[in-house]
Amino acid sequence: MHVIQMSGGIGSFWAAKRVVAQHGAANTVALFADTLVEHPSLYTFLDDACAHLGVELVVVADGRTPFEVFFDEHFLGNSRLAPCSKRLKQIPCRRWLETNCDPASTVVYVGIDADEPQRLPGVVKGWDGWNVQFPMSEEPHWAKEQMLDECRALGITVPLLYELGYPHNNCSGLCVRAGQRQWLLTLQLFPDEYAEAEREEQRFREKFGKDVAILRETVKGERRPLPLAELRRRFEAGTVRVPVPKPPSILAA
Numbered sequence: 177m178h179v180i181q182m183s184g185g186i187g188s189f190w191a192a193k194r195v196v197a198q199h200g201a202a203n204t205v206a207l208f209a210d211t212l213v214e215h216p217s218l219y220t221f222l223d224d225a226c227a228h229l230g231v232e233l234v235v236v237a238d239g240r241t242p243f244e245v246f247f248d249e250h251f252l253g254n255s256r257l258a259p260c261s262k263r264l265k266q267i268p269c270r271r272w273l274e275t276n277c278d279p280a281s282t283v284v285y286v287g288i289d290a291d292e293p294q295r296l297p298g299v300v301k302g303w304d305g306w307n308v309q310f311p312m313s314e315e316p317h318w319a320k321e322q323m324l325d326e327c328r329a330l331g332i333t334v335p336l337l338y339e340l341g342y343p344h345n346n347c348s349g350l351c352v353r354a355g356q357r358q359w360l361l362t363l364q365l366f367p368d369e370y371a372e373a374e375r376e377e378q379r380f381r382e383k384f385g386k387d388v389a390i391l392r393e394t395v396k397g398e399r400r401p402l403p404l405a406e407l408r409r410r411f412e413a414g415t416v417r418v419p420v421p422k423p424p425s426i427l428a429a
């Protein structure tokens with residue numbers, strides 16, 4: 177069995193293309209873990225991609241959103257530690273594999289490309305006991321732009337977040353691992369979603385009485401939390417301390 181961990185990212189689509197080209201579609205499954213907060217265009221892309229590939233799409237879900245995980249674990253995800261990834265993606269995918277596949281005859285494929293070799297050891301460790309491979313880390317190496325262009329050339333609509341300048345298509349541009357620049361992009365393109373994340377972050381801070389935030393900044397050599405509310409206030413006042421990304425002219429759906 178060949179199981180592609182389909183994230184909704186362009187790398188996982190091209191990893192799937194390479195797997196199907198080599199092994200065929202009959203014994204291949206696309207496995208997607210739903211965080212319940214993805215952009216609608218991700219789901220459309222998944223359906224289009226799997227129809228194009230001729231592979232079955234299997235959807236698993238923990239049933240919680242990232243913020244629900246943070247409240248349950250009394251821990252606010254951030255760039256260094258994101259329990260949402262483990263709870264909402266790794267564990268449900270692993271559970272499905274353990275129920276439906278034999279590790280001795282199954283290969284798991286992840287769409288990390290050659291630009292992110294530092295991510296490979298962690299993923300291999302996370303899939304301990306399974307044969308995991310990274311088709312897009314192998315030759316020929318493709319840059320993300322090439323993957324997007326080749327996808328368009330196939331007539332498949334590229335997920336909107338890529339067209340808007342996001343490097344990854346996950347959690348609707350609200351990934352807690354992203355930095356200030358991405359959150360500033362989201363503030364401009366998806367102000368309602370940013371406001372909801374801001375409210376949830378503030379609710380977490382109040383409920384647990386902790387001075388924590390998704391983002392951090394260094395001031396006079398000291399690392400400290402940077403709440404989304406403060407980042408928005410700085411943006412509105414024109415006092416943001418990092419380069420503010422300019423959103424493309426196409427409008428968010």
Ligand code: SF4
Nearest residue numbers: 258260346347351352
């Ligand atoms: S994409 Fe980011 S916010 Fe979403 S589950 Fe993964 S680490 Fe968490």
